[in-house]
Amino acid sequence: MRPEVRALEEAMAREGYIADDAIATALLLADELRKPLLVEGDAGVGKTEIAKVLSRLKGTELIRLQCYEGLDVSTALYEWNYPRQMLRVRMAEREGLEPGQMEQAVFGRGYLLERPLLRAICRREGPAVLLIDEVDRADEAFEAFLLEVLSDFQVTIPELGTIRAEHVPHVVLTSNCTREIGDALRRRCLYLHLDHPSLEKEVAILRTRVPGATAALAEEIGRFLRALRQRRLMRRPGVAESIDWAQALVRLHADHLDPATVRSTLGCIVKDRRDQHDLDEEELARLVALAASPEALAS
Amino acid sequence: MNRDLVVHLARFAGALREAGVRVSVDDEVDGLRALRRSDLGDPDDVRLALRCTFKIRPRDERTFEALFERLWWGRGRAPPPAARLRGRGVGHPLGPRRNGEAAEAGGRERNIPEGEEPGSSREALLRRKSFDDCDDRDLPDMERLMVRLAERLATRRSRRLRPVEGRGRADPRRSLRRALATLGEVILLARRERPIETPRLVVLCDTSGSMDGQGRFLLAFVRALARVAKRTEVFAFNTELVRITPWLRGQAGQGLSGLSEAVPDWSGGTRIGESLDAFVARHLQELVDSRTVVVVFSDGLEQGDPELLADALRRIRARARRVIWLNPLLGDPRYEPTARGMAAALPFVDRLAPAHDLESLERLVPHLSL
Numbered sequence: 001m002r003p004e005v006r007a008l009e010e011a012m013a014r015e016g017y018i019a020d021d022a023i024a025t026a027l028l029l030a031d032e033l034r035k036p037l038l039v040e041g042d043a044g045v046g047k048t049e050i051a052k053v054l055s056r057l058k059g060t061e062l063i064r065l066q067c068y069e070g071l072d073v074s075t076a077l078y079e080w081n082y083p084r085q086m087l088r089v090r091m092a093e094r095e096g097l098e099p100g101q102m103e104q105a106v107f108g109r110g111y112l113l114e115r116p117l118l119r120a121i122c123r124r125e126g127p128a129v130l131l132i133d134e135v136d137r138a139d140e141a142f143e144a145f146l147l148e149v150l151s152d153f154q155v156t157i158p159e160l161g162t163i164r165a166e167h168v169p170h171v172v173l174t175s176n177c178t179r180e181i182g183d184a185l186r187r188r189c190l191y192l193h194l195d196h197p198s199l200e201k202e203v204a205i206l207r208t209r210v211p212g213a214t215a216a217l218a219e220e221i222g223r224f225l226r227a228l229r230q231r232r233l234m235r236r237p238g239v240a241e242s243i244d245w246a247q248a249l250v251r252l253h254a255d256h257l258d259p260a261t262v263r264s265t266l267g268c269i270v271k272d273r274r275d276q277h278d279l280d281e282e283e284l285a286r287l288v289a290l291a292a293s294p295e296a297l298a299s
Numbered sequence: 300m301n302r303d304l305v306v307h308l309a310r311f312a313g314a315l316r317e318a319g320v321r322v323s324v325d326d327e328v329d330g331l332r333a334l335r336r337s338d339l340g341d342p343d344d345v346r347l348a349l350r351c352t353f354k355i356r357p358r359d360e361r362t363f364e365a366l367f368e369r370l371w372w373g374r375g376r377a378p379p380p381a382a383r384l385r386g387r388g389v390g391h392p393l394g395p396r397r398n399g400e401a402a403e404a405g406g407r408e409r410n411i412p413e414g415e416e417p418g419s420s421r422e423a424l425l426r427r428k429s430f431d432d433c434d435d436r437d438l439p440d441m442e443r444l445m446v447r448l449a450e451r452l453a454t455r456r457s458r459r460l461r462p463v464e465g466r467g468r469a470d471p472r473r474s475l476r477r478a479l480a481t482l483g484e485v486i487l488l489a490r491r492e493r494p495i496e497t498p499r500l501v502v503l504c505d506t507s508g509s510m511d512g513q514g515r516f517l518l519a520f521v522r523a524l525a526r527v528a529k530r531t532e533v534f535a536f537n538t539e540l541v542r543i544t545p546w547l548r549g550q551a552g553q554g555l556s557g558l559s560e561a562v563p564d565w566s567g568g569t570r571i572g573e574s575l576d577a578f579v580a581r582h583l584q585e586l587v588d589s590r591t592v593v594v595v596f597s598d599g600l601e602q603g604d605p606e607l608l609a610d611a612l613r614r615i616r617a618r619a620r621r622v623i624w625l626n627p628l629l630g631d632p633r634y635e636p637t638a639r640g641m642a643a644a645l646p647f648v649d650r651l652a653p654a655h656d657l658e659s660l661e662r663l664v665p666h667l668s669l
Contacts, residue, residue: 029333038354
């Protein structure tokens with residue numbers, strides 16, 4: 001492995017993110033090739049966290065755009081500050097300005113409200129990290145617009161003209177795969193698919209993120225979740241959930257898993273009524289037994 | 300740059316494309332740029348760099364790994380022929396993904412309770428008469444009823460705002476622009492509104508022998524729907540796929556018999572998987588987007604490869620708003636979807652519904668909306 005990849009992994013570990021070679025390589029290449037990185041995977045596997053860690057490593061601002069259906073330019077890019085414009089127009093009237101001059105006065109940078117995309121482009125203090133979260137939730141019209149921004153890093157505002165990026169931001173896009181991302185957008189990016197972590201990695205994550213958890217407890221939790229994820233679930237718990245769970249267990253002073261404790265804290269990891277119902281006493285006891293014995297899962 | 304590396308990479312990308320993994324030339328350029336920075340002696344380094352730049356998705360991972368192992372390092376072992384197929388067909392949870400409910404619909408939606416369509420007793424009879432028992436004399440009456448049904452196709456409001464005249468919410472941006480002309484005095488408030496969106500329907504209709512009786516009634520229904528949802532597309536398939544959309548615009552009553560001559564092998568056997576696969580290859584990109592509801596009308600009695608059917612449906616579902624499978628056999632309470640084709644299709648279908656009489660089509664209408 002390249003020494004840079006190792007170095008990045010270690011740096012990320014210092015920031016509390018346990019990355020494997022695939023993650024570190026993808027981040028490094030995205031940085032070196034100056035391309036956006038598209039991260040796909042189930043909810044809670046740590047997609048968003050990648051951008052947060054990246055911003056801490058770069059010592060720069062994290063600008064986040066949360067996507068949803070119907071997201072449009074005025075929420076993502078810019079909006080005019082209408083009340084201020086209105087007041088200015090009133091003042092201009094008293095000054096006796098011509099309509100043309102008035103227009104010039106009102107459509108200036110000072111009356112522009114920067115939304116995340118514009119802020120990422122206009123940032124003067126060096127490149128920001130731009131996180132475009134859950135891009136699969138936005139609709140195709142927005143995707144097409146995003147394409148334009150991500151390929152040239154410039155935007156055109158009719159009243160102002162074209163604004164070019166001072167520094168090209170580091171872009172991370174995430175998707176939960178609820179919808180196929182268009183080919184055009186995909187082509188612009190580098191790609192990383194994040195899976196649920198391996199047992200070793202999950203235990204390492206738990207030990208880093210929940211310092212109160214003993215090694216034994218972290219391993220039991222890791223094995224329990226691994227066994228749980230192999231079941232047919234409506235919603236598979238991610239790492240975010242196992243961290244929550246570990247924190248809950250530490251609060252309850254539990255140093256190992258037993259069926260009663262698991263039952264009372266099940267809401268931390270199983271967040272679907274049907275799934276909870278399917279996990280009856282017998283099944284829980286089986287999973288707890290699996291979690292307690294290191295060999296059982298190795299086979 | 301190292302010429303051998305360029306050739307090697309191009310060959311490798313070519314092999315991936317041949318195996319069905321989409322790798323674009325841009326990806327190859329990125330791949331080269333990435334490799335230039337990688338440790339070419341380290342298999343893992345090269346593998347991860349290529350996976351990232353070639354955008355290898357989970358479903359293509361096996362193919363990639365097998366080809367990488369075989370071609371990049373020239374190590375013998377050929378990949379198992381079924382490697383690619385086995386990697387598919389899992390992972391999609393059952394149930395609808397989006398809840399674009401009819402409740403959101405405004406404007407043209409009418410509040411007629413389900414199953415309460417007023418009409419003569421003959422109509423009431425017709426509504427529950429199984430298509431199997433209907434003959435061509437019933438068709439004109441049926442068609443009239445279907446047109447009324449189709450008008451209920453609920454439409455929803457877009458989530459985006461468009462400028463409108465008259466009623467609507469205030470649009471500050473355009474209002475201000477107008478006000479500038481009148482020295483800042485807002486005389487006329489500009490307004491905007493969420494326009495009504497009608498869904499696009501794509502109907503894939505099985506016209507094989509086992510479906511002959513119901514097929515013509517469904518097609519009549521589709522024709523009625525097409526009057527509301529203007530962008531409806533219809534395909535007939537049995538062993539081949541034929542686009543019959545032009546027929547939709549024809550005269551009512553005419554055509555059903557002419558149609559069966561235009562479609563080869565009408566009333567023959569079924570190759571659902573191959574037909575849907577042909578649809579995916581030729582029309583999916585162009586006709587199906589996230590506002591499209593795809594309706595497959597078939598009994599699922601597949602003579603071809605169920606694996607192919609599952610894969611085609613998975614691809615359709617990834618793009619479409621919703622996939623609905625209409626199965627006339629469902630009208631029989633004893634029926635269970637165990638036919639090979641049906642069982643393979645089930646994980647990729649948002650809704651499996653009967654379509655053996657008019658009443659079942661009536662219940663379907665809300666699900667065709669966005």
